[in-house]
Amino acid sequence: MVAVEKAAVLGAGSWGTALAVHLARNGHAVSLWARRAGLAETIGAARENVQYLPGVKLPETVRVSTRLEEVLAGSTVVVFAVPSHAFRGTLAAALALLPAEAVVINVAKGLEEDSLQRMSEVYLQESGAADLARYVTFSGPSHAEEVGRNLPTAVVASSPFASAAEFVQELFMSPSLRVYTNPDTVGVELGGALKNIIALGTGIADGLGFGDNAKAALMTRGLAEITRLGVRLGANPLTFGGLAGVGDLIVTCTSRHSRNRRAGIEIGRGRTPEEAQAAVRMVVEGVRTTRAAHLLSRIHGVEMPITDQMYRVLFEGLSPAEAVKHLMGRGRTREIEEVAGFDVWWSRKRS
Ligand SMILES: NC(=O)C1=CN([C@@H]2O[C@H](COP(=O)(O)OP(=O)(O)OC[C@H]3O[C@@H](n4cnc5c(N)ncnc54)[C@H](O)[C@@H]3O)[C@@H](O)[C@H]2O)C=CC1
Ligand SMILES: O=C(CO)COP(=O)(O)O
Numbered sequence: 001m002v003a004v005e006k007a008a009v010l011g012a013g014s015w016g017t018a019l020a021v022h023l024a025r026n027g028h029a030v031s032l033w034a035r036r037a038g039l040a041e042t043i044g045a046a047r048e049n050v051q052y053l054p055g056v057k058l059p060e061t062v063r064v065s066t067r068l069e070e071v072l073a074g075s076t077v078v079v080f081a082v083p084s085h086a087f088r089g090t091l092a093a094a095l096a097l098l099p100a101e102a103v104v105i106n107v108a109k110g111l112e113e114d115s116l117q118r119m120s121e122v123y124l125q126e127s128g129a130a131d132l133a134r135y136v137t138f139s140g141p142s143h144a145e146e147v148g149r150n151l152p153t154a155v156v157a158s159s160p161f162a163s164a165a166e167f168v169q170e171l172f173m174s175p176s177l178r179v180y181t182n183p184d185t186v187g188v189e190l191g192g193a194l195k196n197i198i199a200l201g202t203g204i205a206d207g208l209g210f211g212d213n214a215k216a217a218l219m220t221r222g223l224a225e226i227t228r229l230g231v232r233l234g235a236n237p238l239t240f241g242g243l244a245g246v247g248d249l250i251v252t253c254t255s256r257h258s259r260n261r262r263a264g265i266e267i268g269r270g271r272t273p274e275e276a277q278a279a280v281r282m283v284v285e286g287v288r289t290t291r292a293a294h295l296l297s298r299i300h301g302v303e304m305p306i307t308d309q310m311y312r313v314l315f316e317g318l319s320p321a322e323a324v325k326h327l328m329g330r331g332r333t334r335e336i337e338e339v340a341g342f343d344v345w346w347s348r349k350r351s
């Protein structure tokens with residue numbers, strides 16, 4: 001195991017807390033930063049994050065604080081576990097305090113709403129770093145509720161720099177957490193962000209009382225449009241068949257833990273998107289990401305029918321029932337020609 005003097009985890013929500021607990025179990029000293037004093041106090045007193053991760057005790061080696069300078073001092077590893085809309089601001093506040101040799105690990109799964117940037121792009125812009133040599137994306141099918149309980153999980157550490165990805169792989173590997181490396185950061189980031197849109201959709205299908213067929217259709221056609229946009233933006237299509245792609249899509253679209261799916265269920269049952277997000281009481285990343293992905297699809301001329309309908313439901317007041325009609329009533333089309341080159345295959349067969 002790699003020796004780390006101290007690891008900092010910024011963001012004491014469910015994922016930040018689970019990762020802080022995991023790193024402590026792996027033998028590292030951990031400082032967990034909470035933005036709100038009340039939350040830091042209750043976690044410190046109960047040794048448990050009752051609000052965001054009930055039932056998981058914090059090891060003694062996890063210290064909780066609201067003081068960024070105290071949390072970052074001497075930390076050679078800094079895990080950013082705030083929602084994606086808070087990443088730029090949190091990074092900006094942390095930059096002057098980061099030890100020069102620190103490796104930044106980002107676990108947020110989203111796209112920035114205004115800039116349409118992936119998190120690694122936000123990092124490069126905000127930090128002025130020349131490359132991603134000290135930045136790693138951590139993604140894959142991993143609900144905090146299960147990682148916090150040491151249930152078997154497999155994830156991906158991604159960086160174009162093998163040494164950075166392998167460092168994080170070793171840091172997090174444990175008997176219950178298997179970490180793979182992947183150099184395709186564009187694909188890993190897009191897989192993690194875009195699956196949340198589809199999870200909102202499968203939640204809606206559940207809320208409307210649809211069955212497993214609808215869920216499987218949404219997941220499969222969702223993966224097709226995620227891959228289509230991803231490839232257009234420079235990702236390797238194979239990444240979407242991996243843990244950060246179909247793996248995370250499966251878990252988020254089917255798990256009772258998923259915040260995106262739960263918000264979708266509420267919308268399917270008739271609540272407004274605002275009411276649904278309030279009911280979940282944790283970040284529902286798919287909402288902002290739907291807006292960003294919708295714009296990206298327009299800018300790049302990529303067809304994303306499910307994302308289009310999700311956009312209309314979330315931001316234009318379209319009813320879920322109408323959205324289903326639009327999706328089912330689309331013109332006839334073929335399945336995977338844009339990915340597998342079927343046009344070429346068929347023209348060869350015909351000639
Ligand atoms: N919960 C999970 O199982 C997993 C979550 N993620 C990702 O991790 C990120 C964090 O998610 P969760 O921990 O689930 O969220 P959460 O809703 O449980 O907690 C978010 C935390 O960030 C804080 N926060 C909110 N706005 C902030 C701001 N402007 N500045 C600083 N802090 C702010 C909140 O107070 C809260 O402590 C998201 O991008 C999510 O997609 C990734 C994998 C698993
Ligand atoms: O990304 C996740 C699991 O891998 C978490 O998804 P939710 O935010 O929908 O809970």
